[in-house]
Amino acid sequence: MPATIRDVARESGVHISTVSRTFSAPHLVNPETRSRVLACAEHLGYRPNRAARALITGRTHNIGLIVADIANPFFPPLIKAAESQARQRDYHIFVTDTNEDANVEEGLVRALAKQVDGVLLCSPRMSNSLIEQLSREVPLVVVNRQLTGLPTVVMDVAQGARLAIEHLRGLGHTQIALVAGPRGSWTSREIRRSAMSAARASEADLTVIGPNQPTETGGMAVADQIMRSGVTAVLAYNDLMAIGLIEGLHELGQRCPEDISVVGIDDIALSRLTRPKLTTVATPTAAAGRAAVDMLLSHGDDRRTTAQVTLQTELVIRDSTGPGPGPHSHADPGGVVAAALGDVASYAKE
Numbered sequence: 001m002p003a004t005i006r007d008v009a010r011e012s013g014v015h016i017s018t019v020s021r022t023f024s025a026p027h028l029v030n031p032e033t034r035s036r037v038l039a040c041a042e043h044l045g046y047r048p049n050r051a052a053r054a055l056i057t058g059r060t061h062n063i064g065l066i067v068a069d070i071a072n073p074f075f076p077p078l079i080k081a082a083e084s085q086a087r088q089r090d091y092h093i094f095v096t097d098t099n100e101d102a103n104v105e106e107g108l109v110r111a112l113a114k115q116v117d118g119v120l121l122c123s124p125r126m127s128n129s130l131i132e133q134l135s136r137e138v139p140l141v142v143v144n145r146q147l148t149g150l151p152t153v154v155m156d157v158a159q160g161a162r163l164a165i166e167h168l169r170g171l172g173h174t175q176i177a178l179v180a181g182p183r184g185s186w187t188s189r190e191i192r193r194s195a196m197s198a199a200r201a202s203e204a205d206l207t208v209i210g211p212n213q214p215t216e217t218g219g220m221a222v223a224d225q226i227m228r229s230g231v232t233a234v235l236a237y238n239d240l241m242a243i244g245l246i247e248g249l250h251e252l253g254q255r256c257p258e259d260i261s262v263v264g265i266d267d268i269a270l271s272r273l274t275r276p277k278l279t280t281v282a283t284p285t286a287a288a289g290r291a292a293v294d295m296l297l298s299h300g301d302d303r304r305t306t307a308q309v310t311l312q313t314e315l316v317i318r319d320s321t322g323p324g325p326g327p328h329s330h331a332d333p334g335g336v337v338a339a340a341l342g343d344v345a346s347y348a349k350e
Contacts, residue, residue, distance in 0.1 A: 003044035012040040023048045024061070026090060063093045063296065064112035064119040066105060070097040072214065073268040074238065074285060075122065078143070081289035082120060089297055091117075100182055100214075102126045106134070113138040118296040120289075121145075125184045141296045143288055145186040146308070153292045153309045157187050157265060158194035160281030160313035164235045164263045165198035165206075167279070167315055172324035173204065173233035173261060179222055179245065180210025181237030188237055191265065195235060207231055216244035223248025232260060232324045239264035239271045239280055246274070246320065257322035267316055276319035284311045 009016045014037060022029050022037040029037070040046075063086055067075045083093045094116065098105040102125040112119055118139035124131060128147055134140065135150055142152045168176055178195045181188030192208060199206035207229050212218040219241035226234055226245065236242035242264030246256045256262050256276055264271055267282035291309050 003041075003046040005046070005048070007044055008037060008041045008046050011044060012037045023090060060115060060117055061091050062116040063091050063293065064108075064116040065093050065095045066098060066108050066112075066119060066121050066124075067095065068098055068100050068105075068123040068125065069214070070095065072238075072240065073270060074240075074266045074283075078122065078285040078289040081286035082293050085290040085293040086297075089293070091293075091297070098125070100125060102130075102184065106130060109134045109138065109140075120292045120296060122292075123185070123187065125182070127184075139296060141292045143292050151295050151307045153288050153295065153311070155283040155285070155288055155311045156313050157281070157283065158190045160265060160283070160315065161191045161194040161235065162198040163313075163315040164265075164281055165195050165204070166202065167317065168233040168235070168261060168263065168321065168324075169198075169202040169204050171233070171261065171321060173231075174324065175205050175207075175229075175231040175233070177207045177209055177226055177229055177231040177234045179219065179226070179234060179236040179241055180208055180212060181214045181241075183211040185211075185214075185237075191235075191237060210237070212237070212241065214238050214241060216240045216247070219244025219246075220248035223252055223254075226260065227252055227254060233262070233321070234260060235263045235265075237265060239266045239268045239278060242278055242280070242320070243270065243274055246276075246278075256320050261321040261324070263321060272318075274320075279318045279321040280316050282314050282316050284313070287311055 005016055005019050009019045014033060018029065018033065019037055022034050026034055065079060065082055079095055086093050096108050098108060105124060105126050109119055120141050120143060122143040124142060124145055131142065131147060132150065140150060142150055144154060146152050146154050165176065176199060178192060180192055196206055209222050209225055212222060214237055219236060223245055227249065234245060236245055242262050246262055249256060249260055254260055264278050264280040265283065267280045271278035271280050288311055295307055295309065
């Protein structure tokens with residue numbers, strides 16, 4: 001006959017409620033007592049019935065984690081860190097992928113709402129108003145986007161973009177392009193805002209090209225525009241786009257960094273394996289995953305907490321950036337060339 005919670009309580013010399021808390025809220029149980037209860041449970045072969053416990057406590061001990069694109073190497077470290085952190089609190093994580101589609105994103109939140117105790121919404125594409133509406137249906141923690149009145153975990157990409165522009169400017173580049181990310185991306189808007197400010201402050205011309213798909217293919221697709229714009233350096237929305245851009249430029253006969261310097265954002269593992277190795281802005285994705293889980297579980301039923309965590313980024317200088325070649329700095333003042341390239345905006349120094 002399978003062991004019961006009463007058997008574990010009797011064997012470990014504690015009340016049934018203490019055994020229940022050991023499995024449902026282990027952080028509330030004295031470490032010595034928790035270890036004794038878990039040892040007895042293991043010895044007796046006891047496994048808690050999660051479905052029955054959910055009926056009693058009203059908690060599923062499940063968390064939904066929704067990401068914009070699970071194929072993007074940016075997300076796996078965040079997912080793994082979140083899963084590990086949740087497991088330590090006896091929670092399970094369900095991971096879903098929206099394929100950068102705001103409508104799919106909304107549907108997934110609504111579908112998960114009654115099956116989980118909360119949702120981690122990573123790099124959402126929905127409008128702020130819709131996210132706020134959904135937060136009244138299920139507790140949400142938003143990662144990679146800042147919303148007033150909702151708990152958020154953000155990586156300071158604005159700081160990273162500023163460091164990248166200052167690095168390029170320090171190498172002598174005065175004509176710089178920003179390859180923007182997808183439409184509706186808060187991160188892309190933050191990068192753009194900060195890069196524009198840093199370019200103005202350092203008397204550089206910044207040409208913004210986008211929005212674009214945040215993929216390697218998206219980076220390759222803008223290589224011709226980058227070459228025709230006359231810039232000598234590029235900051236890309238993420239590493240995948242930067243890697244694709246370098247490949248596209250190579251096919252057009254351009255060398256990196258001898259002809260055009262390129263900086264990415266994220267510091268994914270692939271950025272250290274490419275040739276040239278990619279200069280990039282490192283974002284603490286694993287730390288963000290852990291912080292998001294802690295934030296969601298720390299506030300219980302308080303769905304309107306306004307807690308916010310900002311994690312710092314840093315510039316990692318490798319081989320894809322070099323001195324600005326004078327002969328290539330031939331873009332027209334005020335971005336006249338860039339203005340003819342379609343969905344492109346140019347911001348001249350002020």
